[in-house]
Amino acid sequence: MxxxxxxxxxxxxxxxxxxxxxxxxxxxxxxxxxxxxxxxxxxxxxxxxxxxxxxxxxxxxxxVHPNRGHEIIAELENQFDVHVITQNVDDLHERAGSTNVLHLHGELLKxxxxxxxxxxxxxxxxxxxxxxxxxxxxxxxxxVWFGEAVPAIDEAIDIVETADILIVIGTSLQVYPAAGLMNYAKQDVPVYYIDLKPATIYDLPNPLEVLSMTASEGMELVKGKLR
CATH class of the missing domain: 3.30.1600.10 (SIR2/SIRT2 'Small Domain')
Incomplete structure (x- = not known):
C-alpha cells in the first residue's frame, strides 16, 4: 500500500x-x-x-501555466497516495496532473x-x-471570502490526520483555519515546510525541516528525501 x-x-x-x-x-x-x-x-x-x-x-x-513544483507534486502520485489541500483558487494543481485536490477557499472557475x-x-x-x-x-x-465559513475544513482535517508525510508549501501560515491544519498530523509524521519567507513554527511535535526556497526548488529537494 x-x-x-x-x-x-x-x-x-x-x-x-x-x-x-x-x-x-x-x-x-x-x-x-x-x-x-x-x-x-x-x-x-x-x-x-x-x-x-x-x-x-x-x-x-x-x-499562466503550472510550474515545476506543481508538476513534481503530480508526478509523486506514481509513488504515493497524494492528497493536495490548497488555499489557492486557481486550477494549476489539476492542470499539472494532480487527481486529488481539495480547494479550501473555492475555485475561480466555478x-x-x-x-x-x-x-x-x-x-x-x-x-x-x-x-x-x-x-x-x-x-x-x-x-470563500474573509468572514465566511470554510466548508471543506472538516474534510481537510480528516485528510491530514491520516497522513504519513506532510509537505507545507508556499504559505505564510497566517490565514486560519488553514494555518492550523498541520497541527492535526500524527506526532511521528515528518513535516517539510517550503517557503521563501517561512514563518516561525513553535511547539510542533513532529520532525520538521524548513526549506527557505521557492516551491519548485523545495519540491526538487524534498522529492529526493521521500521514502
Whole structure:
C-alpha cells in the first residue's frame, strides 16, 4: 500500500507561475484592498467591482501555466497516495496532473448562487450582474471570502490526520483555519515546510525541516528525501 502524502499549498505555490499574492507588505491584492474584493461587505457595497476583479483573475488563469513544483507534486502520485489541500483558487494543481485536490477557499472557475452555496456551476467566462441561477438569483464567485465559513475544513482535517508525510508549501501560515491544519498530523509524521519567507513554527511535535526556497526548488529537494 502506498504511503499517504499530504500537500498543504498556499499562494507561494502559484507565485512562480505569475499569479500574484496579497500577503506581502501592503496587504493589497492586484491594487485592491482585500476587504473591497474578498468579503461579503465588499460584495454588498459594490458587486460590480467584485465581479470585475474576479473576471480579471479568471482571465489571467488562461495566461499562466503550472510550474515545476506543481508538476513534481503530480508526478509523486506514481509513488504515493497524494492528497493536495490548497488555499489557492486557481486550477494549476489539476492542470499539472494532480487527481486529488481539495480547494479550501473555492475555485475561480466555478460560480454559485447567492442564495444556495451548494448550487455551483463551472464558469470560464466573465460573470456579470444579471447572470442568475434557474430561479433568478444572482450568481457570485465560488470563493470563500474573509468572514465566511470554510466548508471543506472538516474534510481537510480528516485528510491530514491520516497522513504519513506532510509537505507545507508556499504559505505564510497566517490565514486560519488553514494555518492550523498541520497541527492535526500524527506526532511521528515528518513535516517539510517550503517557503521563501517561512514563518516561525513553535511547539510542533513532529520532525520538521524548513526549506527557505521557492516551491519548485523545495519540491526538487524534498522529492529526493521521500521514502
Amino acid at each position: 502506498k504511503k499517504k502524502l499530504v500537500i498543504l499549498s498556499g499562494a507561494g505555490m502559484s507565485a512562480e507561475s505569475g499569479i500574484k499574492t496579497f500577503r506581502d507588505a501592503d496587504g493589497l491584492w492586484e491594487g485592491h484592498d482585500i476587504m473591497e474584493v474578498a468579503s461579503p461587505i465588499g460584495w454588498d457595497k459594490n458587486p460590480e467591482l467584485v465581479l470585475d476583479f474576479y473576471n480579471k483573475r479568471r482571465a489571467q488563469l488562461f495566461e 460560480v454559485r448562487s447567492i442564495t444556495n452555496e451548494n448550487h455551483i456551476l463551472d464558469w470560464k467566462t466573465d460573470l456579470i450582474l444579471g447572470d442568475t441561477d434557474k430561479h433568478g438569483n444572482q450568481l457570485r464567485p465560488h470563493i
